Every structure is written in C-alpha cells, then in structure tokens.
Amino acid sequence: MGASAWDHYVPYQVDLGAALEELRQRVFLAGDYFWVRGGDWLPEEERRPRPSTLDELRADELTQHSGTHSVLDVFHVQREDEEPEVCAVQPVTSEEARQAAGTERLTREHVPAIRDLARERWFGRCAVLHDEHGTPQEIYFWGWSGD
Template sequence: MGASYWDYYVPYQEDLGAALEELRHREFRAGDYFWVRGDDRLPEEERRPRPSTLDELWADEWTQHSGTHSILDVFHVQREDEEPEACAVQQVTAEEARRATGSERLTREHVPAVQDLARERWYGRCAVLHDNHGTPQEIYFWGWSGD
C-alpha cells in the first residue's frame, strides 16, 4: 500500500501533547483511519470489526506492522532537545521556521513552506499557527505513516 500523508488542524492549546491526544481520540472515534483487518481486499472470513479502544487497535499485530495511515500512528510530542524518533511528533523549531518562511511566528499561509519538514515515514511534525496579530490560533499536525 505504501505510506500515506496526513495532516490536521486543531484549536490552539499550550499543551501540545494534550492537543495530540485529543486529536488522536477524536479521529479514532470518527473511524477516520485505515483498519487493516477490515480491508475489503481481505476475504470476508478474515475481516474483523473495528476495535473499540486505541489499546485494542494497537494490540493487533497487523496494525503494528501496517499502521493506520493517520495521526493514530504517532503517540507523543517530543521535546525540542530530543532526537527525532519513530511514532513521535516534533514541533517545528524557531530556526526551522525562520529558514523555511523568514518568520518564527507561523501562520496558515506558511504551511506549504514547512510541509517538507516531515519527510520520514512514521514521523510527524507540528507547528503553532498564529493570526495576523501574532496570537496562537491553531496547531497544525502532519506527517507520513503506514506500510
């Protein structure tokens, strides 16, 4: 199947980890993810209903291998000083924002300029987006995942 690109906008909150967790739960409840066991390319007898919890989803060996091709494939926001790791989200640094856009305060208009900062599979990025007055308005999450 190959990796899938995903992106989401959520209202701003100071705690990026809490924003990620809320987004993950929202998308899980909405069923807006690839469920490998429900794939209609599988014979009917091999298909399974969607899991009822995130823990149940990730306990499935097929999901662990194939992912969900969504925000569900990343589990936490890393600190700026941590090395990038699989299944995590890293916030765009001020230096990266400056290099990509000429500004440290990103807006929605800057999104196309920073999207290439998520190049690796199973790795996400996030950026706080501001209004024209410099007030944080949204958090943008994006990345690639799935096999």
Template sequence: MGASWWDYYVAYQPDLDAALDELRQHVFDTGDYWWAVPYQFGTSAADFPNRPRTEDELWEPERVRQSGTHSILDMDRMVADGEKPEISTVQPVSEAEALAKIGVAKLTRDHVEALKPLAEQRWFGRCAVLHNAAGEPEEIYFWGFSGD
C-alpha cells in the same frame, strides 16, 4: 499500499502533548483512519460497525502494528525539547527552524505549504503553532505520513 499523507488543524492550546492526545482521540472516535484488519483499501474504519472500541483493541493484530493506520494514530507522543525524534513521534517546528525555512518566527496558515517538506521521513510527524493576523497563536497544524 505505501505510506499515506495526513494533516490536521486543531484549536491552539499551549500544551502540545494535550493537543496531540485530544486529536488522536478524535480521530479514533470518528474512525477517520485506515483499519488494516478488513484490508479494504479506499475505506476508513468508520465504514465498519465492528471496528475496535479501544486503542488496545486496534493495535492488537500484528497486521495493524505493521501497516499502521495512515493517520495521526501512528504517532505516539511529542518530542521533548532537545530530544532526538524517534519513529512514531511528533516534533514541533522550532522558532529557529521556522526562521531558517520560512524567514519568520510566527507562522500562519499561509506558511503551511512551505512547512510540509519538513516531514521528510515516514513514521515521523511534525507540528507547528499557527498565528492569526494579530500574531496570536490560533491553531496547531499536525502533518506527516505513515503506514505501509
């Protein structure tokens, strides 16, 4: 099947870990992910009434662990400051990285297309705090690609 691109916008909150956890829960609850067990391409888990009811249930089959969900569910946690990203982690865009890549420290939705290449590897996610016209944090953008 190959990896799939995914991206999400969520309301801003200062705790990026909590934002990731809430987003993951929302995606799981709505079934907005690919479920490898029925192995039907072009469908989402929402298409199956018998889909897993817990994440433990979701990840139990080996096929799911190998194929992933092609969604934010494939990301386990945020990378801490100074930590090297590992598979299934989300790394925030730093101010220095934003300045080097975009030329501004306060990113907006207008910068999203230029940010996308920062997700260079499969099974690694990125996130960026996006600001409104007044320069206030407004939302968080999560993106990456995962799945096999």
C-alpha cells in the same frame, strides 16, 4: 500500499501533547483511519470489526506493521531538544521556521513552506500557527505513516 500523508488543524492549547491526544481520540472515534483487518481484500472469515478502543487498535499485530495511515500512528509530542523518534511528533523549531518560512511566528499561509519538514515515514511534525496579531490560534499536525 505505501505510506500516506495526513494533516490536521486543531485549536491552540499550550500543551501540545494534550492537543495531539484529543486529535487522536477524535480521528479514532470518527473511524478516519485505515483498518487493515476490515479490507475487502481479506476473505470474509478473516475480517474483523474496528477496535472499540485505541489500546485495542494499537495492540493489533497487523496494525503495528501496516499502520493506520493516519495521526493514530504517532503517540506523543517530543521536546524540541530530543532526537527525532519513530512514531512521535517533533515540534518545528524556531530555527526551522525561520529557514523555511522566514519567520518564527508561523500562520496558515506558511504551511506550504513548512510542509516538507516532515520527510520521513512514521514521524510527525507540529507547528503553532498564529493570527495576524501574532496570537497563537491553532496547531498544525502533519506527517507520513503506514506501509
């Protein structure tokens, strides 16, 4: 199948980890992800209903290998000083923002300039986006996942 790109904008909050968890819950409840055991390519007797909790989804062995092709494949936000970790979200650093977009105060208009900072499968990125006055307004989460 190959990896899939995903991206989301959420209202700004100081705690990036809490924002990610709220986003993950919203995506899960909306069913906005690939459920490998529900595919019509499976024989009817092998199909399963979608899990009722994120923990059930995460515990499914086939899902662990194929992923959900969504933000559900990343589990936490790392600190800026940590090495990139599989299935985690790494915030865009000030230096990366300056190099990619020419500013540390990113806005929605800068998203095309930073999008390539998520290059690897099974990794996510996030960036705080500001309004025209420099006030944080939203958080942009994006990445690639799934097999």
